[in-house]
Every structure is written in structure tokens, then in C-alpha cells.
Amino acid sequence: MQDILFYVFAALTLVCGFLVVANPISRSPVTSALFLVLTIVSLSGLFVLLHAFFLAAVQIVVYAGAALVLFLFVIMMLDLKAEERRRITRLGLIGGGLVAVAMAWLFRVVPREAALVASGPAHVEGSTPALGALLFTQYLLPFEAISLVLVAGMVGAILLSRKEPS
Amino acid sequence: MTVGLAHYLTVSVVLFCLGLLGVIARRNVVIVYMALELMLNATNLALVAFSRFNHNLEGQVMVFFIITVAAAEVAVGLALIVALYRKRQTAHVEDLASMRL
CATH class of the missing domain: 1.20.120.1200 (NADH-ubiquinone/plastoquinone oxidoreductase chain 6, subunit NuoJ)
Known part of the structure; x- marks a missing residue:
């Protein structure tokens, strides 16, 4: 299923x-x-x-x-x-197609070299409590920093799209 | 054959290459920007798949941060496009060549 x-x-x-x-x-x-x-x-x-x-x-x-x-x-x-x-x-179109195909080929070749193998059956559950626990302990500093990024983005968007005073 | 990491990575790679094709072939700034979003989403899918199959939740934390940054980036980028359109009355990359040597 x-x-x-x-x-x-x-x-x-x-x-x-x-x-x-x-x-x-x-x-x-x-x-x-x-x-x-x-x-x-x-x-x-x-x-x-x-x-x-x-x-x-x-x-x-x-x-x-x-x-x-x-x-x-x-x-x-x-x-x-x-x-x-x-x-x-x-x-x-031709250039883009060529680059995309080359990129796909690269992606196909590199993993074979790097021998990337999944280990056993999957178990990880990305439930909200598990992710939240990780975010608020180990990744607390990045989590707070990302709020600064959001504020900067908001202020930047307002500043950029404002009509210029003539 | 049961669906594994390779299947998800294949979808991710194809989606990434579609985005790349869009960035290179399309000439409308807004659509180029959407293709960039496609590429970001493709990497997100790869990270979630890795996180699932390597028993490690940190990939999903990374995707969480990527989505947040992408939201800020969309806002700023679209504001830039609007400002550009106001100045130049175009959203076509071939008309935006004033920095060309």
C-alpha cells in the first residue's frame, strides 16, 4: 500500500x-x-x-x-x-536540458563512488514532540537565530517594496 | 521491490534537475524564482529521506531550518522583483542586462 x-x-x-x-x-x-x-x-x-x-x-x-x-x-x-x-x-532549452542531464548523470555517478547505503529498516519518526525536543535542546541557538532571519526578511521586504519618496 | 532510499533520492534528483532546467531555460524572473523553490524542495526531500533511513532526526531539523529560511527568502526575493519591476517595467531576464560587460 x-x-x-x-x-x-x-x-x-x-x-x-x-x-x-x-x-x-x-x-x-x-x-x-x-x-x-x-x-x-x-x-x-x-x-x-x-x-x-x-x-x-x-x-x-x-x-x-x-x-x-x-x-x-x-x-x-x-x-x-x-x-x-x-x-x-x-x-x-537545449542548454538547460544539457545541463540538467549532466547534473542527473553526476548525481547518479557520485553516490556509487561514495557507497552510500541505508542501514537496515527505517525507524525514525518525525513526530512533533520528537522534533520539538530536539529543537528546544540541542538546536536552541539556531532556533532563536532563525527568528532574527525572519525579522530581517520581513523588514527587508517592507523596505524594498516601499514606494520611493520622490 | 520495496521502496527504499534510492527511490526517494531518484525523485529528488529528477525534481532538482527540473528546477535547474527551469532556471536556465525560462526567461521570466518570477518563474525562474519558482524553479529555484523547486530545487530547494528537492533538497528537502533528499534530507528527509536520509534522515528516515539513517535513523537520525537531525536531517529533519535541518529541513525545518531550510523551510524557515526559504520563507524569508521568498519574501525578500519577491520584494526585489517588485522593486525591479517598478524601476524597469519588466520582469524578463534579457531586459535586465545593465550589468553585462
Whole structure:
């Protein structure tokens, strides 16, 4: 059952990921953004299959909830009608395809050299209490530091998107 | 054949390469940015898979931090795109070539 679910979610992730990048029907950034939502939701399905329940929830709340709403707002503000008529240049497509294939090949070769083997059956449970205990003991300092990053990001976003006083 | 680490890593690699393809081939800044998000998500999947199959929860802690940083990064990056669009009236990377030698 879990294996079937894995294949379903993996296929969904990859198909939607492809449609984000190169949608043959629509060139509009809005469709890309909506397919990105689908990709992220199916990725969080994969997280659940990996027993990372907390991260699956965070993935949906933060990415599908917050980040994608930001994306859609920005697309709405930018008025990208002219962009839709532009085509993907053939050079970019061929170059990008070549680099992506080379990268995939690299990823295939390197692990074989490094002999990365999973040890035995899996046991780790990414439940909220377990992750929280780790976050508030061993990783307390990074956890506090990340809040500074968030504040800096918030202030930066406000500062950058503010209208310049003329 | 039961689903193992290799399967998850394969999905992660393919997703990462899709993101890379998008960053290189697409010309719209917003879509390039979405492709970057795809790449981040691919690495997250790899880290969670490693954490699961190596009996170590620290990979998931790392993913937690990555998601948090990515949220801040999305906000700042999109603000930059909006500021750029205000100045130049374009969101197309080929029109943003003032730093080209």
C-alpha cells in the first residue's frame, strides 16, 4: 500500500514539477504557481510516507499557504501579460536540458563512488514532540537565530517594496 | 521491490534537475524564482529521506531550518522583483542586462 502511494505521489510531484517549468499549453505564471502548489502538496505526501509528519504540515502551511500566496500576489501586481507572448528560446532549452542531464548523470555517478547505503529498516519518526525536543535542546541557538532571519526578511521586504519618496 | 532510499533520492534528483532546467531555460524572473523553490524542495526531500533511513532526526531539523529560511527568502526575493519591476517595467531576464560587460 505504501509503495503504491509512493509511486502515486512521486509521479504527481514530477509531473507537476515539469508543468511548473515547461507547461506546453499555458505560458502564464499563474498556472506555473498553481502547479507549484500541487507539487508542494504531493511532496508533503512523500514526507508523510517518510514519517516526517511535522514537516509535512509545515510544508503545507508555509509553502502552499504563505509563499505561494505571496507569489500569486506579486504576479497579480506585475501585470505580466506581455510575458506570455514570449517564447522559450531554443538555445536556452537545449542548454538547460544539457545541463540538467549532466547534473542527473553526476548525481547518479557520485553516490556509487561514495557507497552510500541505508542501514537496515527505517525507524525514525518525525513526530512533533520528537522534533520539538530536539529543537528546544540541542538546536536552541539556531532556533532563536532563525527568528532574527525572519525579522530581517520581513523588514527587508517592507523596505524594498516601499514606494520611493520622490 | 520495496521502496527504499534510492527511490526517494531518484525523485529528488529528477525534481532538482527540473528546477535547474527551469532556471536556465525560462526567461521570466518570477518563474525562474519558482524553479529555484523547486530545487530547494528537492533538497528537502533528499534530507528527509536520509534522515528516515539513517535513523537520525537531525536531517529533519535541518529541513525545518531550510523551510524557515526559504520563507524569508521568498519574501525578500519577491520584494526585489517588485522593486525591479517598478524601476524597469519588466520582469524578463534579457531586459535586465545593465550589468553585462
